[in-house]
Amino acid sequence: MKYILMMNTMRAGAGVPAWPKADLRAHIDFMHNVNRELHEAGEWVSAEGLSFPDQARLVKAGRDGVSVTDGVFPESKEFLAGFWIVDVESPERAYAIAARISTAPGPGGAPLNMPIEVRPIMSAPPQEML
Amino acid sequence: MTEAANTAPWDAASEHLLRKLAPQVLGVVARRFRDFSSAEDAVQEAMLAAFKQWPQEGVPENPRGWLIRVAIRRMTDIARSEIARRLRETAVTPREEPMIEPSEMESDMDPEDTRVLLFMCCHPALSTSSAIALTLRAVGGLTTAEIANAFLVPEATMAQRISRAKQSIKASKVPFRMPIPQERRERLPAVLHVLYLIFSEGYVSSIGAHLQRLDLACEAIRLTRGARALLPEDAEIAGLLALMLLTNARRNARTGPNEELVPLDKQDRSLWDRAEIAEGTNLLTLALSQGAVGLYQLQAAIAAVHDEATRAEDTDWPQILALYELLQRVSPSPMVTLNHAIAVAMVHGPERGLERLQTLDKDERLAGHFRLDAVRGHLFEKLGDLEKAVQHYRAAATRTTSLPEQNYLMAQAARLDEAREQPNHDSSEPKLRPLKTKASKAPH
Numbered sequence: 104m105k106y107i108l109m110m111n112t113m114r115a116g117a118g119v120p121a122w123p124k125a126d127l128r129a130h131i132d133f134m135h136n137v138n139r140e141l142h143e144a145g146e147w148v149s150a151e152g153l154s155f156p157d158q159a160r161l162v163k164a165g166r167d168g169v170s171v172t173d174g175v176f177p178e179s180k181e182f183l184a185g186f187w188i189v190d191v192e193s194p195e196r197a198y199a200i201a202a203r204i205s206t207a208p209g210p211g212g213a214p215l216n217m218p219i220e221v222r223p224i225m226s227a228p229p230q231e232m233l
Numbered sequence: 234m235t236e237a238a239n240t241a242p243w244d245a246a247s248e249h250l251l252r253k254l255a256p257q258v259l260g261v262v263a264r265r266f267r268d269f270s271s272a273e274d275a276v277q278e279a280m281l282a283a284f285k286q287w288p289q290e291g292v293p294e295n296p297r298g299w300l301i302r303v304a305i306r307r308m309t310d311i312a313r314s315e316i317a318r319r320l321r322e323t324a325v326t327p328r329e330e331p332m333i334e335p336s337e338m339e340s341d342m343d344p345e346d347t348r349v350l351l352f353m354c355c356h357p358a359l360s361t362s363s364a365i366a367l368t369l370r371a372v373g374g375l376t377t378a379e380i381a382n383a384f385l386v387p388e389a390t391m392a393q394r395i396s397r398a399k400q401s402i403k404a405s406k407v408p409f410r411m412p413i414p415q416e417r418r419e420r421l422p423a424v425l426h427v428l429y430l431i432f433s434e435g436y437v438s439s440i441g442a443h444l445q446r447l448d449l450a451c452e453a454i455r456l457t458r459g460a461r462a463l464l465p466e467d468a469e470i471a472g473l474l475a476l477m478l479l480t481n482a483r484r485n486a487r488t489g490p491n492e493e494l495v496p497l498d499k500q501d502r503s504l505w506d507r508a509e510i511a512e513g514t515n516l517l518t519l520a521l522s523q524g525a526v527g528l529y530q531l532q533a534a535i536a537a538v539h540d541e542a543t544r545a546e547d548t549d550w551p552q553i554l555a556l557y558e559l560l561q562r563v564s565p566s567p568m569v570t571l572n573h574a575i576a577v578a579m580v581h582g583p584e585r586g587l588e589r590l591q592t593l594d595k596d597e598r599l600a601g602h603f604r605l606d607a608v609r610g611h612l613f614e615k616l617g618d619l620e621k622a623v624q625h626y627r628a629a630a631t632r633t634t635s636l637p638e639q640n641y642l643m644a645q646a647a648r649l650d651e652a653r654e655q656p657n658h659d660s661s662e663p664k665l666r667p668l669k670t671k672a673s674k675a676p677h
Contacts, residue, residue, distance in 0.1 A: 192361070192362060
């Protein structure tokens with residue numbers, strides 16, 4: 104079963120560039136280890152990190168069909184910082200991976216406890232009858 | 234590696250031959266080197282070399298010998314580097330490494346090897362996804378890339394899954410030999426389950442966007458044919474093969490022009506594969522005469538009853554109901570109860586079917602499962618309670634994680650909604666006719 108794990112960061116998370124070097128290092132190493140573990144477990148399908156919200160644009164077609172682009176990402180408490188797609192045996196396993204990612208270290212090495220949204224990816228019908 | 238002697242041109246038959254030889258070659262190499270894991274890697278490399286060379290240079294006169302030689306060369310390389318590593322670590326004087334004569338091994342074919350492999354790959358210590366991957370590679374002779382493509386995961390991920398599966402087998406210390414008869418009886422269901430899952434994965438995913446994927450349903454049929462040849466006395470393998478054939482026979486009819494799901498009672502039955510139905514039915518008859526009736530034979534029997542009806546309304550529902558009752562005794566599960574409820578409704582009316590479903594509300598294994606709602610939607614529709622039917626179809630649509638299924642359920646709800654708005658224009662479903670929702674299928 105494939106799941107997408109969407110890592111949401113508080114808007115304050117945009118302060119990441121200001122973290123001390125050691126904290127940044129610890130955070131990056133943590134994410135690197137998560138990816139390595141998923142590869143080794145044969146569960147990794149894909150993963151991407153997303154740019155900071157100041158690079159985001161909100162595009163929407165206007166009445167005349169011409170697109171209207173917002174200069175900046177509208178105010179929202181959280182924004183999507185990155186995602187993983189994993190192929191796992193059970194939903195519980197997907198939740199466990201998400202829980203681990205949630206504890207990524209932030210300033211001072213304290214866990215960030217970020218909210219990770221876990222959703223099944225639509226597939227062909229699970230045919231298990233018995 | 235080039236075989237100078239006679240070669241034959243490469244065609245579909247040679248590809249089939251290559252895959253068929255893979256487990257035989259692996260059996261020989263694994264038994265001789267007493268190292269299943271490395272042997273499996275070595276054979277995979279030999280297979281890749283063959284896939285590269287044979288289409289260009291032709292199929293060697295002795296393809297099996299060719300594969301064994303290449304695999305052994307690879308094994309020797311592995312052994313050499315292992316010896317070198319140990320020497321570096323212990324700093325002892327090098328000794329002559331033992332040489333194995335390839336020709337000695339070519340006469341060493343044993344069908345028992347493939348049987349052993351099958352049981353090994355479906356080892357209970359493995360997760361189902363690992364067992365499936367390993368079976369396809371070691372027994373099915375597929376490449377890692379092909380398996381990865383079939384499951385839409387990166388090749389490296391699939392390679393890692395296979396390698397971990399082999400580590401688990403190694404750690405379990407299972408010797409490379411046939412399980413004793415007692416053990417064999419206990420482990421056969423796991424083998425059948427893995428084959429069944431490969432088939433279902435292939436059958437359901439061969440819709441639409443994934444058509445270019447390797448046909449796992451056909452691979453499963455090929456593997457199960459092989460398993461049946463290896464264990465001819467087992468009626469359940471024959472039952473499983475029959476189930477696959479009787480289901481696969483309907484594959485061209487189960488989707489419409491826009492790849493929408495077509496329920497069993499709406500399928501164009503002229504598209505069903507008569508040859509496959511005949512083969513499945515014969516196999517089933519044979520299996521049923523062999524003795525103990527198991528769950529695959531019963532499911533095959535249900536599929537056969539559907540397949541023999543020329544029109545949906547000719548379906549022998551009392552017989553299907555009787556078969557589900559047997560199935561509940563042999564192998565009870567909430568999914569069986571669900572399908573049983575549909576058969577009850579077809580024979581004794583929708584109220585009775587809905588009553589039957591109530592027992593499932595408390596079952597944790599099915600709580601919130603879309604299929605329960607899908608079946609309720611179907612039965613309320615038959616009862617004429619369109620409002621409730623729409624409710625349940627929509628609830629099912631939000632819960633399923635399958636796109637084709639979701640589209641189908643939303644279309645059912647929309648159709649009934651329209652019928653409600655125009656009371657004179659009845660729903661296109663005659664109320665007393667069997668409507669087989671996708672939800673009711675086993676794979677039927």
